[in-house]
Amino acid sequence: MSEKKSSTENNKNSKKNRNKKLSILRVIILTIILIGFIGGGTVAGIVLGIIKDTEPIDATNIYQLLDESSFILDSDGNVLEKIQGEGHRIIIDYDQMPKTLVDAFVSIEDERFWSHPGIDIKRIFGATWRNLRTGSRQGASTINQQLAKVIFLSYEQTYTRKIQDAYYGILINRQLSKEQILEAYLNTINLGSGAYGVEAAAQIYFSKSVDQLSIAESALLAGITRNPSRYSPLMTLPKESVNEEHFVIDDSDSTYSIVYRDSYRNRMHTVLAKMLEHGYITEEEYEEALNEDIQANLKPNRFYADEISSYFGDLVKRDVIYALESEGYTKDEARNLLLSGGLRIYSTMNVEIQRILEEEYDNPDNFPGTLKDEEGNLLKDAEGNIQPQSAMVIIDHSTGEIKALVGGRMITGQKIFNRALSPRQPGSSMKPIAAYTPAIDQGYTAATVIDDIPVYFNKNEPNKPWPNNWYKHKYYGLIIFRKAIEQSSNVGAVIVADMLGPSEEASKSIMLEYIEKMGITTVVRSSDPIIIGNKRYSDETYSTALGGMTLGVTPLDMTAAYGVYANLGVHIEPITFTKIYDRHGNLLYEKKPTVTRVLTPEVSYIMTDMLRTAVSYGTGSRARLDRGNSQIPVAGKTGTTTENKDAWFVGFTPYYTASVWVGNDLPKPLTDGSRISTELWQKVMARVHEEYSPKSFERPDNIISVNVCKISGKRVSELCHQDPRGNVVGSELFIKGTEPKEVCGHHVLADIHIPTGKLATEHTPPWEVESKVFVQRPIPYIPEEHGDIVPSDFIYELPTEYYDPITDWLEDTPWPGFDGDEEDLQDFFDNYESIIDSNNDENNDSNNENSENEENHNSEDSDNNIIRNIRRTIRNNQDDE
Numbered sequence: 032m033s034e035k036k037s038s039t040e041n042n043k044n045s046k047k048n049r050n051k052k053l054s055i056l057r058v059i060i061l062t063i064i065l066i067g068f069i070g071g072g073t074v075a076g077i078v079l080g081i082i083k084d085t086e087p088i089d090a091t092n093i094y095q096l097l098d099e100s101s102f103i104l105d106s107d108g109n110v111l112e113k114i115q116g117e118g119h120r121i122i123i124d125y126d127q128m129p130k131t132l133v134d135a136f137v138s139i140e141d142e143r144f145w146s147h148p149g150i151d152i153k154r155i156f157g158a159t160w161r162n163l164r165t166g167s168r169q170g171a172s173t174i175n176q177q178l179a180k181v182i183f184l185s186y187e188q189t190y191t192r193k194i195q196d197a198y199y200g201i202l203i204n205r206q207l208s209k210e211q212i213l214e215a216y217l218n219t220i221n222l223g224s225g226a227y228g229v230e231a232a233a234q235i236y237f238s239k240s241v242d243q244l245s246i247a248e249s250a251l252l253a254g255i256t257r258n259p260s261r262y263s264p265l266m267t268l269p270k271e272s273v274n275e276e277h278f279v280i281d282d283s284d285s286t287y288s289i290v291y292r293d294s295y296r297n298r299m300h301t302v303l304a305k306m307l308e309h310g311y312i313t314e315e316e317y318e319e320a321l322n323e324d325i326q327a328n329l330k331p332n333r334f335y336a337d338e339i340s341s342y343f344g345d346l347v348k349r350d351v352i353y354a355l356e357s358e359g360y361t362k363d364e365a366r367n368l369l370l371s372g373g374l375r376i377y378s379t380m381n382v383e384i385q386r387i388l389e390e391e392y393d394n395p396d397n398f399p400g401t402l403k404d405e406e407g408n409l410l411k412d413a414e415g416n417i418q419p420q421s422a423m424v425i426i427d428h429s430t431g432e433i434k435a436l437v438g439g440r441m442i443t444g445q446k447i448f449n450r451a452l453s454p455r456q457p458g459s460s461m462k463p464i465a466a467y468t469p470a471i472d473q474g475y476t477a478a479t480v481i482d483d484i485p486v487y488f489n490k491n492e493p494n495k496p497w498p499n500n501w502y503k504h505k506y507y508g509l510i511i512f513r514k515a516i517e518q519s520s521n522v523g524a525v526i527v528a529d530m531l532g533p534s535e536e537a538s539k540s541i542m543l544e545y546i547e548k549m550g551i552t553t554v555v556r557s558s559d560p561i562i563i564g565n566k567r568y569s570d571e572t573y574s575t576a577l578g579g580m581t582l583g584v585t586p587l588d589m590t591a592a593y594g595v596y597a598n599l600g601v602h603i604e605p606i607t608f609t610k611i612y613d614r615h616g617n618l619l620y621e622k623k624p625t626v627t628r629v630l631t632p633e634v635s636y637i638m639t640d641m642l643r644t645a646v647s648y649g650t651g652s653r654a655r656l657d658r659g660n661s662q663i664p665v666a667g668k669t670g671t672t673t674e675n676k677d678a679w680f681v682g683f684t685p686y687y688t689a690s691v692w693v694g695n696d697l698p699k700p701l702t703d704g705s706r707i708s709t710e711l712w713q714k715v716m717a718r719v720h721e722e723y724s725p726k727s728f729e730r731p732d733n734i735i736s737v738n739v740c741k742i743s744g745k746r747v748s749e750l751c752h753q754d755p756r757g758n759v760v761g762s763e764l765f766i767k768g769t770e771p772k773e774v775c776g777h778h779v780l781a782d783i784h785i786p787t788g789k790l791a792t793e794h795t796p797p798w799e800v801e802s803k804v805f806v807q808r809p810i811p812y813i814p815e816e817h818g819d820i821v822p823s824d825f826i827y828e829l830p831t832e833y834y835d836p837i838t839d840w841l842e843d844t845p846w847p848g849f850d851g852d853e854e855d856l857q858d859f860f861d862n863y864e865s866i867i868d869s870n871n872d873e874n875n876d877s878n879n880e881n882s883e884n885e886e887n888h889n890s891e892d893s894d895n896n897i898i899r900n901i902r903r904t905i906r907n908n909q910d911d912e
Contacts, residue, residue: 678704
């Protein structure tokens with residue numbers, strides 16, 4: 032027992048000795064600090080040396096040293112997305128900060144802030160004494176010193192740094208007012224969860240501005256400053272780390288969940304007690320704040336519009352950097368300004384249109400052919416994407432502003448592949464741009480006629496028809512431009528392309544010129560062969576007319592190009608934002624899109640009206656917004672590439688222009704691609720236009736209407752109305768001066784032999800002759816020269832063979848003993864008129880004896896009488912020999 036007691040006493044003595052040494056050390060340290068602050072002795076010299084080596088500061092430019100988050104706003108000024116730097120900061124003015132918030136921070140952080148010169152001597156002595164006495168590490172920094180540490184110094188725990196921030200604290204107090212110091216401090220401090228400054232914290236934790244914070248909420252924010260990682264009321268966890276003990280507040284992200292934690296509560300209560308102690312709040316306000324349900328108030332803000340993809344935001348960021356570079360910033364400077372310059376970027380997005388687009392793209396039913404497993408779950412490819420993929424762009428063609436954009440479906444994340452900017456083969460949607468627009472601009476008209484028949488433009492296979500049409504009957508025959516666009520004739524587009532110049536090379540140059548000036552940036556002028564499907568074509572000109580372009584076209588470019596028609600010939604560069612303001616609200620950059628007149632209003636209107644017909648009656652009929660395509664008319668064109676690997680619909684209304692592309696990232700045939708793209712366009716645009724008033728395309732004064740024949744493209748003759756099809760006469764639009772002057776000569780009247788359909792001659796029985804209207808091609812079509820291929824209008828062609836009753840009857844009927852000598856035929860001809868007259872007399876007698884109900888029978892008898900008389904004559908001639 033005595034040994035244990037002795038050991039215990041020794042331990043006590045040892046502890047006393049150690050505590051005594053620590054106390055002495057603390058006193059020494061305190062003495063050194065006190066001597067330092069009163070400027071005495073060697074320590075004073077050290078302090079003065081540190082201050083001498085410390086760079087002076089200019090606190091008046093303090094905001095230039097702060098990182099502030101930039102924001103992308105929609106066209107109405109609502110926040111779409113925070114541009115993410117290392118943290119999130121929103122700088123506000125002091126007069127925007129409520130008094131209770133300021134009081135909360137002053138109470139807990141620097142209670143003598145309003146009276147001290149930048150450092151608090153009383154607090155330094157108090158904190159030093161407590162630290163020496165208790166062994167704690169209580170700080171004595173004022174708000175001035177904390178601001179200096181964040182802006183000008185570092186967080187290292189050294190006496191040199193402490194002396195420097197005290198020095199800077201005094202300088203800041205001399206250079207700025209107390210309100211300016213608080214404004215800078217409250218815009219600077221780390222408040223957890225990536226928030227820097229009180230406004231950012233209010234937005235992140237409560238989804239509201241600081242002027243809407245309650246006393247309790249203000250106290251919560253003020254309490255976070257001591258240890259942001261500990262006192263933040265929210266914590267972000269990977270979904271796999273969330274368990275039953277966590278209270279999930281926000282689970283909307285696909286990777287992370289935001290959960291609640293109450294570790295802030297005691298610290299918040301301390302702040303409220305301090306506010307009460309210093310008279311900033313009443314006892315009643317204190318009790319009310321203590322009982323406030325903070326958990327219910329928490330509404331995390333992720334700083335992007337719900338369900339809006341990053342495609343648009345990523346494009347805005349790219350364009351802002353380009354714009355800043357054009358103003359003289361380097362790429363790094365532009366990027367840093369975007370990430371931390373506190374910019375306010377007004378985008379062109381219409382958030383409601385974007386929502387519609389997102390919702391339709393999230394609906395798998397809009398994409399037939401989407402791969403699914405046996406249970407109906409969507410399958411992803413090796414890259415983690417749903418197939419087929421799609422992109423859509425909607426532009427206000429009158430301003431060039433992109434109102435909505437999607438670069439893929441069922442994809443989330445940042446910096447994702449944007450298919451709206453990725454070139455794909457445009458198919459037939461290129462025909463209006465490459466072929467018909469330059470033709471109309473050269474003076475051709477919507478009524479110009481082409482012959483949709485087999486043509487041979489592939490030099491590698493000169494005897495094989497190319498191109499082929501998509502429709503089953505293969506060829507229409509004579510059609511006007513309007514019909515060719517309406518039915519998407521491949522032959523028609525190539526023939527029109529061939530009409531553009533005096534040579535193939537000239538035609539190629541003209542097409543590429545128009546493609547480029549319509550705003551398509553992916554054209555490559557090259558004589559290298561190109562490939563469409565598995566076929567190689569050395570003639571780039573005519574493949575280009577069908578959309579076989581070297582690099583393809585992006586949906587964004589295609590939308591802008593069709594916008595030229597809707598905008599009466601003016602191309603406006605697509606833009607994603609209109610203005611950039613700096614952190615002080617000053618206009619930093621205003622985006623003024625490049626505006627170029629590409630076509631005359633008249634040419635644009637003719638093209639618009641032909642494309643409207645393609646939707647009203649042609650391949651784009653599924654895109655109509657109303658049954659008659661008349662309330663808010665749609666003009667546009669489908670596009671499908673070889674083997675159905677890419678499907679497009681590009682169209683416009685008087686309000687917006689939009690394009691849809693559907694295809695697989697690794698090209699392969701689609702399931703009814705043209706229908707998918709057109710119906711998707713209609714679903715989106717029908718919702719977009721729900722609240723819009725009926726409106727027509729603006730028609731220039733120089734456009735006139737003239738009735739024309741749709742077979743010849745010329746003015747109507749009497750015979751045009753007698754075309755057996757019955758619908759070949761109609762009103763057509765012309766630019767004044769281009770209307771036809773000539774009358775149709777394609778329709779001709781001819782006598783035919785009814786039973787054979789051949790042209791009648793003077794020897795044809797008149798009762799078997801009928802006058803009919805036919806079409807006579809300027810260049811005769813001979814099926815035998817085209818593998819017996821017959822265009823659908825060939826049945827209306829003027830016959831080329833004549834009906835010879837003698838030759839036909841003799842060839843069709845075997846006559847015993849008749850060897851077909853020429854002399855025998857001549858004898859028949861000599862007696863032919865008398866035979867006919869005799870037969871007519873017999874018919875007249877027969878008709879008088881029979882009732883009208885027997886006319887058909889008598890007609891048959893008359894035919895038999897002719898045959899009998901012919902046979903009789905031939906036999907008589909043979910007997911005479």
